[in-house]
């Protein structure tokens with residue numbers, strides 16, 4: 001078996017977590033759900049900090065816990081790094097001292113990550129001699145992540161690592177997390193209740209509601225579903241990975257994805273950069289024929305694949321294939337009826353806004 005398997009059932013009386021997670025061996029898996037849905041409890045159980053009867057936790061072929069067979073590897077012997085909301089650095093040690101502490105957990109010959117590249121990846125090379133109280137919240141958190149990585153984990157668990165930071169600090173740290181995502185070969189399980197953070201960073205998405213998994217799968221597939229429970233369907237929208245293809249003379253840039261191209265306001269990134277964007281269903285409308293005189297620049301030929309009622313009375317969610325991508329549109333039930341929108345219909349998707357997640 002490859003990837004992460006965690007079968008956990010914890011009964012706390014008023015709250016029952018009953019989850020069977022299968023997460024990929026690479027990339028970022030986000031656990032997303034409202035407060036109290038059981039995200040932290042899942043992470044703690046994977047780490048062995050919560051011991052549940054009957055639990056099974058395995059990383060690839062390595063079984064960390066199989067209570068049915070009496071197997072329980074204690075937390076300190078599981079090769080994992082854990083990053084909490086608040087960086088818990090040793091105040092009396094410099095950044096270098098804190099990092100050395102992480103490294104000491106593994107013998108020199110078994111280290112997967114060296115201080116230099118990790119410090120470079122997280123942009124903390126210039127901070128090594130400082131004490132934690134001389135760092136900003138974002139810098140402290142980057143040091144905490146570096147310390148976790150230098151213990152050479154085979155799995156990194158991150159519990160809302162940005163939640164304690166204000167918006168500017170969060171914006172500052174996100175590019176580093178993206179870099180980690182691109183450069184690290186170990187899987188990351190990332191707990192968050194911020195939809196944009198998840199849309200930006202995750203490859204795989206698990207939706208938790210009241211201790212149960214209500215959806216799990218590749219991020220783009222889960223976000224393109226029309227049948228998610230109301231708790232996750234208040235502002236539906238898909239994620240597209242695009243490539244910055246050209247800068248136009250009139251202050252627009254063109255993004256390409258396997259389905260067509262999209263024009264957005266001029267971007268500063270270099271041509272060829274990969275840009276992830278989110279397209280909200282509320283920003284997409286449908287036309288049966290190609291609109292000839294429309295101010296909407298982004299018109300894409302689409303095939304309707306599903307229609308579903310939403311929780312907003314009078315509105316429906318329409319799922320469409322656009323090349324290899326999927327889009328969602330939120331339209332009124334009246335428009336659906338008048339245009340006879342149904343699976344199999346060829347139409348034009350008009351995209352009014354594209355939110356860049358960078």
Ligand SMILES: Nc1ncnc2c1ncn2[C@@H]1O[C@H](COP(=O)(O)OP(=O)(O)OP(=O)(O)O)[C@@H](O)[C@H]1O
Pocket residue numbers: 012015033034035036037038039040041042193
């Ligand atoms: N040690 C504990 N003893 C008893 N109940 C607990 C304990 N820790 C958490 N809970 C309860 O378990 C449920 C799930 O909590 P958990 O922290 O896993 O949720 P969460 O999704 O991570 O929430 P948040 O986003 O607020 O951190 C909640 O009802 C919480 O009150």
